[in-house]
Amino acid sequence: MAITSESTTVWAGGLIDGSGTVALDSSGQGEFPVNWKARSEGAASTTTPEELLAAAHSSCFSMALSFALANAGHAPERIQTTAAVTFEAGKGVLGSHLLVSARVPGLSEAEFEAFADDAKANCPISQALAGIPITIEAELA
Structure with a gap:
């Protein structure tokens, strides 16, 4: 069954002086402010499309x-993934x-890396991002 x-x-407003909000409609889990300054200058006061993409990539992976x-x-006890989208x-x-x-x-380190x-190659978000480089650093804790 497909889920949308x-x-x-x-x-x-315009790109430079405007702003907006992005709402997570399906889950109802929040509404977040967005603006160009956060995206182009790294201002931490609002989210960015890239931060949302990073959230999607880290969770999917x-x-x-x-x-x-x-x-x-080999059921994992814990997985922590950070995705850094540039x-x-x-x-x-x-x-x-x-x-x-x-x-x-x-599990050995080599087995874990494999x-x-x-997972990096085959998670659906990685596949959707096929047009950009995806790199990975993976280690057993």
Whole structure:
């Protein structure tokens, strides 16, 4: 069964002087302010499309890794993933870097890295981001 998720952005004004809000419609979990200054200068007072993309990538990757590990008989105790999505005005999204640390009893570092590389390549958000470089650093905690 296909599930469709929705978010709505309402924007007022021009790009430089305007601002808006993005609402997580499907879950109802929040509404967040957005503006160009946060996106182009790194102002931390509002979210950015890239921060939301990083949230999608880190959560999707973590789920894909957990699924693959559990299916192979190595249920993880904990997975922590940070996705760092880089944006440059005039160039766009330049890449996503995944920093992963996990506790997986009975798994070697090499085995874990193989599972992490597979999840990086095959999680649906990584596949949607196929037009940008995706890098990874993965370690067992």
